[in-house]
Amino acid sequence: MFAFNQRTMTPSGMTAADAVARTAAGDTVLVDVRDPSELASGGKAKGAINIPSATLMMRADPRSPECVPELKDGKPIAVYCASGARSAMAKQMLERMGHAEVHNIGGLGHWRRAGGEVE
Template sequence: MFRMFSSQPATPGMTAAEAIQKSAAGEIVVLDIRDGGEVAMSGKAKGALHVPLAALRMKADPSSPECLAELKSGKPIAVYCASGARSSMAAQALGQMGHKDVHNIGGLAHWAQAGGEIIRSEQ
């Protein structure tokens, strides 16, 4: 019932530490699904694509003409948000779109706690 308040991601198929290693090796796509304001305030994981949850279907569905090339690569996808709740919804949606290997790695804090670099915009 109170799972969304857990300090661990809701569906840990891949840990944030594993995602950091795989991202550095170019083996996965890391997807930040938070709103633009959240990314502007706290930055994003190094190497992550920013696709707000509201735009996920348009930018991640392989049948959409606006699907990002990185999301057509067939690579595993690691998704995060602020706490892991929205990324859980995004992981389910990505699966419904046909993406086969999708992992909710929790929130940006999980990435940082595992030693992942946070990139802040210079704007």
């Protein structure tokens, strides 16, 4: 289970470097839970789909007709936000929806430091 080290606020579990490699290989679905205004000002991780945390219940639940197709095939999911706090909540929500493998990789900065591209 993912947890933050409370002293450093760095993610544990699947690392951002793991997510960069696994997303590039097509083995993991990368989800950005930030708001559209945040994407407009700072971009998003290459290959990420944007599902703002406010719409996660509707767009990520496999039982919902609004669920994005990428989340219906059972692939592992890596989520991130700006700092890792919203993605921690998103991880819990996705697990409650029945997604078997969900990882919080922290924030977009973690992705960048791991060598991930931003578009």
